[in-house]
Amino acid sequence: MAVNSRPARAVLGQNQYGKAETRVVRITRDGATHHVRDLNVSVSLSGDMDEVHYSGSNANVLPTDTTKNTVYAFAKKHGIESAEQFGIHLARHFVTSQPSIHRARIRIEEYGWDRIEHGAEGAHSFVRTGQETRLAQITYDGERWEVVSGLKDLTVMNSTNSEFWGYVKDTYTTLPEAYDRVLATDVSGRWRFGWADGEEQAPHWDESYEQVRKHLLQAFAETYSLSLQQTLYAMGARIIDNRPEIDEVRFSLPNKHHFLVDLEPFGLKDDTADSAVYFAADRPYGLIEATILRDGCEERIPADLTNL
Numbered sequence: 001m002a003v004n005s006r007p008a009r010a011v012l013g014q015n016q017y018g019k020a021e022t023r024v025v026r027i028t029r030d031g032a033t034h035h036v037r038d039l040n041v042s043v044s045l046s047g048d049m050d051e052v053h054y055s056g057s058n059a060n061v062l063p064t065d066t067t068k069n070t071v072y073a074f075a076k077k078h079g080i081e082s083a084e085q086f087g088i089h090l091a092r093h094f095v096t097s098q099p100s101i102h103r104a105r106i107r108i109e110e111y112g113w114d115r116i117e118h119g120a121e122g123a124h125s126f127v128r129t130g131q132e133t134r135l136a137q138i139t140y141d142g143e144r145w146e147v148v149s150g151l152k153d154l155t156v157m158n159s160t161n162s163e164f165w166g167y168v169k170d171t172y173t174t175l176p177e178a179y180d181r182v183l184a185t186d187v188s189g190r191w192r193f194g195w196a197d198g199e200e201q202a203p204h205w206d207e208s209y210e211q212v213r214k215h216l217l218q219a220f221a222e223t224y225s226l227s228l229q230q231t232l233y234a235m236g237a238r239i240i241d242n243r244p245e246i247d248e249v250r251f252s253l254p255n256k257h258h259f260l261v262d263l264e265p266f267g268l269k270d271d272t273a274d275s276a277v278y279f280a281a282d283r284p285y286g287l288i289e290a291t292i293l294r295d296g297c298e299e300r301i302p303a304d305l306t307n308l
């Protein structure tokens, strides 16, 4: 076909739509033993969608907001047995319940959680699977050494034993008081060793790292938390109390908010005694930062850990 005889009309090609990255966390409570399923669900639908593109008629459009609600409602109603089973359930629902939808693609990422081993009662403390990044900074001026070790991206969660209430309330405060909430954070921590004189026996670095990691995880798991600030202090104090080679610890802890999803509009009860479905928000987040020192030691780790 000659270029000047090609039809001038534009036509619609492949198209799909849906809600991407619905972060759904379902916590099931079997007495004091909790179970977590944590998914990132992306729904993509296609079907009779010519009109919405050509004329703007939404008559065939199931809102993406509805697909998000369906993810939360199904998590509550049917549970999450596996990512595959959950995806099959959703895909079948969209295609069979909506005449205008002929194809559904559900993509799911699942984040795994291991239990934190500790000495206290209860099984509601988890560390996300996959390794954190271990960090080290060594400074030497020909005389004195400074070694700061650390870690980042160690994600932990307590599915209970966390409250937040009794805070200042001003004109702009809307936050409801929480008497049983999820407490989750990505731990970023640095700790400075007392060792500075090369003549002295150096600490066993690997063993020290493993022990610090263990102590901070156990303190996170065992602390009944009234604020993330309190938990942060407990983690740092546990390290100072148990590891004589360390003089200073600094933590930067994002408060990874988990909001209970209101399922009442779908006739589902928020029965937290049995199971609960949360929206895992990624931003904005509270950011709680502090240094914990061995009494009498100097504060040397910079306030902004991104500079270290």
Ligand SMILES: O=c1[nH]c(=O)c2[nH]c(=O)[nH]c2[nH]1
Pocket: 164, 175, 226, 227, 228, 229, 255, 286
């Ligand atoms: O543990 C918390 N500390 C806060 O300072 C705070 N502020 C807030 O809104 N939620 C929380 N949670």
